[in-house]
Amino acid sequence: MLTTYDTPDQRNLLDRTGQGIIGAPLDRPDGPLKVAGQAPYAAEYDLVGCAEGVLVGAAISKGSIAAIHRDEVLAMPGVLLVLSDKAMLRRPAQGGAAQAPAQDVRQIDYHGQPVALVVAETFEQATAAAKALRIDYDDQSGSGRFDPDALDFAPGEEPTVLGDIDEAMSKAAHRVDETYRTEGHASAAMEPHAAIAQWDGDDLTLWGSLQMVAPNVKELADSLRIPDARVRIVAPYVGGGFGSKLGISHEGVAAALAALELQRPVRVTLSRQQVFETVNRRSETRQRVRLGADAGGRLLALGHEAWISNLPAEDFAEPVTQATQFLYGGDNRYLAVLKGEITRLTAGSVRAPGEAVGMQVLESVMDELAHKIGIDPIELRKRNLPARLPGQDLPYSSRKLFEAMDEGGAAFGWSKRKPKPCMTRDGEWWVGMGMASAARVNMMQPASAQVRLEADGRVIVETDQTDIGTGSYAILGQIAGEMLGCPMDRVEVRLGDSRFPAGAGSGGSWAASSTGSAVFRACESIRIELAGRLRIDSEALELSGGIARGAGKEAPVTRLLAGAPLERIGRIKPGKTADNYAQASYGAFFCEAGVNAFTGEVRVRRMLGAFGFGRVLNAKTARSQCLGGMVWGIGGALSEELQFDPRDGRLMNHDLAEYHIPVNRDVPPIEVLLLEERDAAASPIQAKGAGELGICGTGGAIANAIFNACGVRPRHFPITPDKLLAQLPDPFAEIAS
Amino acid sequence: MRAFDYARATEAAEAVGSDARLLAGGTNLLDLMKLEVETPARVLDINRTGLDRIEADGEGLRIGALVSNSACAADARVRADWPLLAQAILAGASPQLRNKATMAGNLCQRTRCQYFMRTDTRCNKREPGSGCDALEGVNRNHAILGASEACIATYPGDMAVALAALDAWVEIDSPSGRRSVALREFHRLPNGIAHRDNVLEPGEIITAITLPAPVRGRQIYRKVRERSSYAFALVSVALVLRMDAGRIAAAQLAFGGLAHKPWTDSRVAEALLGQKPSPALFDKAADLLLSGAQGQGENDFKIPLARRTLAAVLHDATKE
Numbered sequence A: 001m002l003t004t005y006d007t008p009d010q011r012n013l014l015d016r017t018g019q020g021i022i023g024a025p026l027d028r029p030d031g032p033l034k035v036a037g038q039a040p041y042a043a044e045y046d047l048v049g050c051a052e053g054v055l056v057g058a059a060i061s062k063g064s065i066a067a068i069h070r071d072e073v074l075a076m077p078g079v080l081l082v083l084s085d086k087a088m089l090r091r092p093a094q095g096g097a098a099q100a101p102a103q104d105v106r107q108i109d110y111h112g113q114p115v116a117l118v119v120a121e122t123f124e125q126a127t128a129a130a131k132a133l134r135i136d137y138d139d140q141s142g143s144g145r146f147d148p149d150a151l152d153f154a155p156g157e158e159p160t161v162l163g164d165i166d167e168a169m170s171k172a173a174h175r176v177d178e179t180y181r182t183e184g185h186a187s188a189a190m191e192p193h194a195a196i197a198q199w200d201g202d203d204l205t206l207w208g209s210l211q212m213v214a215p216n217v218k219e220l221a222d223s224l225r226i227p228d229a230r231v232r233i234v235a236p237y238v239g240g241g242f243g244s245k246l247g248i249s250h251e252g253v254a255a256a257l258a259a260l261e262l263q264r265p266v267r268v269t270l271s272r273q274q275v276f277e278t279v280n281r282r283s284e285t286r287q288r289v290r291l292g293a294d295a296g297g298r299l300l301a302l303g304h305e306a307w308i309s310n311l312p313a314e315d316f317a318e319p320v321t322q323a324t325q326f327l328y329g330g331d332n333r334y335l336a337v338l339k340g341e342i343t344r345l346t347a348g349s350v351r352a353p354g355e356a357v358g359m360q361v362l363e364s365v366m367d368e369l370a371h372k373i374g375i376d377p378i379e380l381r382k383r384n385l386p387a388r389l390p391g392q393d394l395p396y397s398s399r400k401l402f403e404a405m406d407e408g409g410a411a412f413g414w415s416k417r418k419p420k421p422c423m424t425r426d427g428e429w430w431v432g433m434g435m436a437s438a439a440r441v442n443m444m445q446p447a448s449a450q451v452r453l454e455a456d457g458r459v460i461v462e463t464d465q466t467d468i469g470t471g472s473y474a475i476l477g478q479i480a481g482e483m484l485g486c487p488m489d490r491v492e493v494r495l496g497d498s499r500f501p502a503g504a505g506s507g508g509s510w511a512a513s514s515t516g517s518a519v520f521r522a523c524e525s526i527r528i529e530l531a532g533r534l535r536i537d538s539e540a541l542e543l544s545g546g547i548a549r550g551a552g553k554e555a556p557v558t559r560l561l562a563g564a565p566l567e568r569i570g571r572i573k574p575g576k577t578a579d580n581y582a583q584a585s586y587g588a589f590f591c592e593a594g595v596n597a598f599t600g601e602v603r604v605r606r607m608l609g610a611f612g613f614g615r616v617l618n619a620k621t622a623r624s625q626c627l628g629g630m631v632w633g634i635g636g637a638l639s640e641e642l643q644f645d646p647r648d649g650r651l652m653n654h655d656l657a658e659y660h661i662p663v664n665r666d667v668p669p670i671e672v673l674l675l676e677e678r679d680a681a682a683s684p685i686q687a688k689g690a691g692e693l694g695i696c697g698t699g700g701a702i703a704n705a706i707f708n709a710c711g712v713r714p715r716h717f718p719i720t721p722d723k724l725l726a727q728l729p730d731p732f733a734e735i736a737s
Numbered sequence B: 001m002r003a004f005d006y007a008r009a010t011e012a013a014e015a016v017g018s019d020a021r022l023l024a025g026g027t028n029l030l031d032l033m034k035l036e037v038e039t040p041a042r043v044l045d046i047n048r049t050g051l052d053r054i055e056a057d058g059e060g061l062r063i064g065a066l067v068s069n070s071a072c073a074a075d076a077r078v079r080a081d082w083p084l085l086a087q088a089i090l091a092g093a094s095p096q097l098r099n100k101a102t103m104a105g106n107l108c109q110r111t112r113c114q115y116f117m118r119t120d121t122r123c124n125k126r127e128p129g130s131g132c133d134a135l136e137g138v139n140r141n142h143a144i145l146g147a148s149e150a151c152i153a154t155y156p157g158d159m160a161v162a163l164a165a166l167d168a169w170v171e172i173d174s175p176s177g178r179r180s181v182a183l184r185e186f187h188r189l190p191n192g193i194a195h196r197d198n199v200l201e202p203g204e205i206i207t208a209i210t211l212p213a214p215v216r217g218r219q220i221y222r223k224v225r226e227r228s229s230y231a232f233a234l235v236s237v238a239l240v241l242r243m244d245a246g247r248i249a250a251a252q253l254a255f256g257g258l259a260h261k262p263w264t265d266s267r268v269a270e271a272l273l274g275q276k277p278s279p280a281l282f283d284k285a286a287d288l289l290l291s292g293a294q295g296q297g298e299n300d301f302k303i304p305l306a307r308r309t310l311a312a313v314l315h316d317a318t319k320e
Helices: A030-035 A070-074 A123-132 A165-171 A213-224 A250-262 A272-278 A355-373 A377-382 A401-412 A472-484 A511-534 A557-561 A576-580 A619-638 A698-710 B029-034 B069-074 B076-081 B083-090 B095-100 B103-107 B159-165 B266-272 B279-289 B302-318
Strands: A051-057 A063-068 A079-083 A114-120 A135-139 A153-155 A160-162 A174-182 A194-200 A203-208 A231-234 A266-269 A285-293 A299-310 A332-341 A429-441 A447-453 A459-462 A491-494 A542-544 A547-550 A553-556 A566-574 A584-596 A602-612 A670-674 B005-008 B021-023 B042-045 B054-057 B060-064 B169-174 B177-182 B205-211 B218-224 B235-244 B247-256
Touching: A051 A123, A051 A250, A051 A272, A070 A079, A070 A123, A079 A123, A079 A250, A114 A123, A114 A250, A165 A285, A165 A299, A165 A332, A174 A355, A194 A250, A203 A213, A203 A250, A213 A231, A213 A250, A250 A266, A285 A355, A299 A355, A355 A377, A355 A429, A355 A619, A355 A698, A377 A401, A377 A429, A401 A429, A401 A584, A401 A602, A401 A670, A429 A602, A429 A698, A447 A472, A447 A511, A459 A472, A472 A491, A472 A511, A472 A619, A511 A547, A511 A557, A511 A566, A547 A557, A553 A557, A584 A698, A602 A619, A602 A698, A619 A670, A619 A698, B021 B029, B054 B076, B060 B076, B069 B076, B069 B083, B069 B095, B069 B103, B076 B083, B083 B159, B083 B218, B083 B235, B103 B159, B103 B205, B159 B235, B159 B247, B218 B302, B235 B302, B247 B266, B247 B302, B266 B279, B279 B302
Parallel strands: A051 A266, A203 A231, A299 A332, A459 A491, A602 A670, B005 B042, B021 B042
Antiparallel strands: A051 A114, A063 A135, A079 A114, A153 A332, A160 A332, A174 A285, A194 A203, A194 A266, A285 A299, A429 A584, A447 A459, A447 A566, A542 A547, A547 A553, A584 A602, B054 B060, B060 B205, B169 B177, B169 B205, B218 B235, B235 B247
16 A cells, blocks of 8 residues: 555545544543553653662853762762763754754753753652752853844745735735734643663663654664664653653653663653753744735735744744745735744744744734724635635645634624724723634644454554544544444554554644554555455445445454454555645634733633634544643733743743643633534545644734723733733723723 | 751640741742752641631631631631631632641741742842842842842732731740731841841741731732732732721721732821722822832833722722
């Protein structure tokens, strides 16, 4: 079977298998294990003789280590080793790197960077010794760059230029040209980064908290200068990642080096503060958006420029304009991302890199334009959905944006929105409504999976695909159960072990559609074999309740198996469908927010998201992903902000007390509408990415609701009270009617 | 965390004259010990000393030092006669923390200044004489009243702000006997010696908080923050106010998030007494409150925020 995906698979086989399993809102099989503490996370394996390692962070922002006073801490109780090695990681690997990131911790790139590992018999001993370790530095912090507004910026990649935007802006009947800001974000996954390393001769086993096992094996092997085949990674349960575990980070390599040195297992767990300070961040952004429209509200000019930052020699540049490329029309375009080098921890992928902050701003500016023209924000968007991809003349594979706005708006009660600000007051609160489009590129990644039909009819799925709380166990099992006519209690899914075929990993919303397609293909291969044994055409094969039938023939599957299991590996990788279609998931957000007329506090009162991301593989996990994304959207809009000391770039709010993710009370009733859709260009299971869409525009809907409520247009996220106070109308003024 | 000696007291007298750090709920002390911001050589656990009763005290109430925040906020007498106190407690922390946190421990909680909370910075409160990195640093939630070059930290709590408005007293056992301090005098300003948060002397232990007879009027605790729970106040206002014939007949106020202590200013209440409520009056009260306010840059917004929050609370308390 071909592995590349070159032509849309229009058969929609999963609509014809008739088991009622695919799409059903089934529980995650790992759920009960997790709440009962029976799903071990990386640090929770009990290995005999395991020593405990604690990383030490740099007390300077830039420079090198002059001396480490090892002997003092080696004399402390239980201390076994102080490691400050050229192989230890200075920075985490970027997602999909598949090679070692910057190594040698004796050079210091940012404040708090791991510079040493202290290993002791107990965690408490290691912690105390790590705190006591004295290090002398050659301090060059004075040459650091700490102000994100004062960097030397250069294009991250070639800007997109179409037509003449300046001329188009000058001719536009309506124009908006505004600069917005967003502050940096942390992934803040529930499970801190952790690893246990154990050597058996030249073979390393690493229990890790990781999102992409196959490239992680290469990153780890390359860092240790050993062959890939010598590394096994085990990560069956991962307590969230949101991009921060796409690549390996400091703890895995440090644990492996220490375990080799000590010839015993070593565990390294990052503290919550170290996760914040050393793994990765979403860059702060400054974004200038220019929109120019004709008298009828059609875009003539579309400009989106972003200024972002990263450490020197990091290629990753927050792809802020990613959705702007394909979402709206406008013949004259200028889109660019400019990167400046800064002395802060590594910037990398945090849930929905690009769209999370790019859509938030673009959708705010669209609202500004709609207000200027005096038309409904939905109407403005509808007038600007291009028929084909601007600049490249490609068709859209499928796009449910129109439907999401209409059906979402109807369900939300959008028609009750007041056309002007300051028209609804509820006690101390101004109340308003806002909406925004949702858009996130769709990506398929190479993936493989093995499916085994056991002689007794049970089904086993094996792939190194991870489940980071997203539902991989449930979804991959459902695809196999649906395809092979096997009830879910007879399907077992085994994940997160590099001994299994390489899945796509968890990132970029691609896990379910990519690895799901690999499972689908393995199952299809099994179906063809079974049809052959039944001597019928596979198109006619029906599998249900352990019986194979078709073309008038019928036999129990176990008889066709004749006592031997049937095993197939399915593979897929992106092909021509990726080049020939503009692929993305779409939706619309609706938000009702209150702004306190006195204090400027903002509280979201209710929210609705309507989404189309192809086939829904599991209605419960899909809905949960959308809900989680929208909760992230609330955080990004209203409270999440990395605070760096302006003098040395150290991260000051490095824990969950000071980095304010939303609490339960900040999250109002949220409704999710999943739109029926099949996208055959995206994958043979007609599914697209779902995991990140819920955050791609949410903040715009919230900001637009704030404007509709109180008439203040916030252009700096997060929208904390201080940014609204100065412009709020007199709280005692009579309410306009 | 540094190693320390641990002992358990069975009566409060054991704590009097002791040089050990006293451990009650531990919700703040243990965190700070893990960070090595606090490094006591000896810890005396006072949880079994029996100071955990709420008792009538004439017309007032005597709340034992070790009553949990949750128990105090749930107490029927507190809810009926001093609802401000219950509101303030419930505005703070999380249910889990309130279950462990005690009344005296809450009073003694330390600032959450991010420079105080880590040991690799200069902080006069943590290490006297080292300087203050917050002055030129991240200081969004720092003080605008009563601060000094030595320290711009705020007292972070809510409960004490309500207690200040309610004219509560702190009962202290010391080697020389029992003494009582008005809550308004219990916390200090950082002048000169920033490392001392309050007037407790070495060897002293808080045994109770006493509330005077209930005051009539509306009681409102208003806490402003960007997320609606588990965050310290940007600004908070505690108010007890009684109207009579359309005029303000009595008012007691205290403010949180503005200073190194629950902030009280008798001029604010005096300006309100006998007056008809109006936005202009509220502004005049805010002028008095904020006449000496000084921002540090990032926290400049607290000045208008305090003005507007005071107006919101006064409007709420005086409306028909």
